[in-house]
Amino acid sequence: MTPAEPVAAVPSPTDAALIAAWQGGDEQAAAELVRRHTRALARFLAGTGAPEADLDDVVQETFIRAFRAVATFRGQCRFRTWLLTIGGNVLKDAHRRAKRARVVPLADELRSTDGDPHERAVAAEAEGRLGEVLQGLPRLQREVFLLRAQQGLEYDEIAAALGTTPGAARVHYHHAVKRLKECLK
Amino acid sequence: MNDDGTLDDAGLREVARRLGVRAADRVDVERTAQAVVARLREERHAPRSREAWLWTSPVWLKIAAALVIVAGAGVVARAVRHAPSGLAAPVETVDLGDLSVAELRELLQSVEQPGAAEPVSWLDVGLEDLSPAELRTLLASLEPET
Numbered sequence: 261m262t263p264a265e266p267v268a269a270v271p272s273p274t275d276a277a278l279i280a281a282w283q284g285g286d287e288q289a290a291a292e293l294v295r296r297h298t299r300a301l302a303r304f305l306a307g308t309g310a311p312e313a314d315l316d317d318v319v320q321e322t323f324i325r326a327f328r329a330v331a332t333f334r335g336q337c338r339f340r341t342w343l344l345t346i347g348g349n350v351l352k353d354a355h356r357r358a359k360r361a362r363v364v365p366l367a368d369e370l371r372s373t374d375g376d377p378h379e380r381a382v383a384a385e386a387e388g389r390l391g392e393v394l395q396g397l398p399r400l401q402r403e404v405f406l407l408r409a410q411q412g413l414e415y416d417e418i419a420a421a422l423g424t425t426p427g428a429a430r431v432h433y434h435h436a437v438k439r440l441k442e443c444l445k
Numbered sequence: 446m447n448d449d450g451t452l453d454d455a456g457l458r459e460v461a462r463r464l465g466v467r468a469a470d471r472v473d474v475e476r477t478a479q480a481v482v483a484r485l486r487e488e489r490h491a492p493r494s495r496e497a498w499l500w501t502s503p504v505w506l507k508i509a510a511a512l513v514i515v516a517g518a519g520v521v522a523r524a525v526r527h528a529p530s531g532l533a534a535p536v537e538t539v540d541l542g543d544l545s546v547a548e549l550r551e552l553l554q555s556v557e558q559p560g561a562a563e564p565v566s567w568l569d570v571g572l573e574d575l576s577p578a579e580l581r582t583l584l585a586s587l588e589p590e591t
Contacts (some may be wrong), residue, residue, distance in 0.1 A: 287482050287485070287486060290481065290482055290485055291478040291479070291481070291482045292478075294474075294477055294478040294481045294482070295474055295475070295478050298469075298472060298474045298477050298478070299469050299470075299472070299474065300469075302465065302468065302469035302472045303464070303465035303466055303468075303469040304465065305465070306464065306465025306468035306469060307461070307464040307465040310468075312468045312471070315468055315469075315471075315472055316472055316473075316477065319472060319477055320477060320480055320481055320484070323477075323481045324481060324484055324485065324488075327481075327485055328488075383463065386460050386463075387460060387463055387464050387465075390457075390460050390461065390464055391464060405461070406461065406464075409457065409458045409461035409462065410461045410462055410464055410465070412462075437454065437457060440457060441457065444457075
């Protein structure tokens with residue numbers, strides 16, 4: 261009896277390889293990039309104030325803009341980080357349009373249907389308060405805070421994506437934390 | 446969370462990590478991927494609109510500008526060529542002594558019928574220069590037609 265040969269794990273292609281494949285006309289490469297980054301992008305957009313009803317549209321629009329401009333992506337940061345900054349721009353444009361036709365989004369806790377109701381309410385309250393206070397921060401502080409605290413990125417990566425220095429990114433993060441703590445007391 | 450209910454750094458990061466998770470979970474990843482690919486395919490295969498192509502093509506803009514310049518120059522040149530010069534035709538002086546009798550008679554006949562060819566306009570001469578017959582012709586030309 262021969263020992264079973266270990267199955268060689270096929271390494272998943274890198275983002276750079278998928279981008280190159282998409283540029284060569286491979287649609288499935290684009291689809292794989294979308295699958296890979298949709299959740300993180302949606303979380304970031306929800307954190308930066310995208311109404312849940314519009315989240316699908318904003319996510320799609322972000323990917324479309326990213327693929328249109330992918331030739332300008334020079335690998336200065338990770339593809340995901342670059343994507344999140346594009347998402348921030350898409351959301352800013354959407355907010356500008358929404359000011360003309362303002363709708364009141366339904367609160368998260370009213371829509372949620374899973375989990376323990378009490379825990380869900382407490383978590384929703386904390387997230388809701390944080391989300392509200394985040395909307396009051398300057399855009400750069402808000403995005404740096406989310407890229408750091410929500411997405412877990414390093415300052416170097418954040419700085420490269422936002423076109424600033426790691427030191428400045430650190431300062432923006434600490435200003436954001438200070439303001440959030442003051443407002444969430 | 447601190448005892449006083451305020452968030453410490455770790456608590457803040459924890460809430461931030463949870464922020465948007467439930468909303469993101471509701472996004473249908475596969476549907477999003479297919480929708481994005483469909484839109485990208487549409488953009489790749491859709492021909493650019495004729496209008497956008499015309500307005501953004503520098504070659505066609507240059508050709509259009511050149512045609513406008515050539516046409517304009519042609520119109521100006523044509524107008525200059527056909528414009529009246531404003532100079533009177535040179536007057537040919539004739540020595541009456543060189544004319545024959547028949548030629549002199551013909552000349553006199555042409556001088557005796559000044560208003561036959563065209564009506565006299567008050568702009569051309571002073572009234573004091575006109576004969577009674579010429580004045581009558583002038584008055585007749587000024588009378589409104591019925």
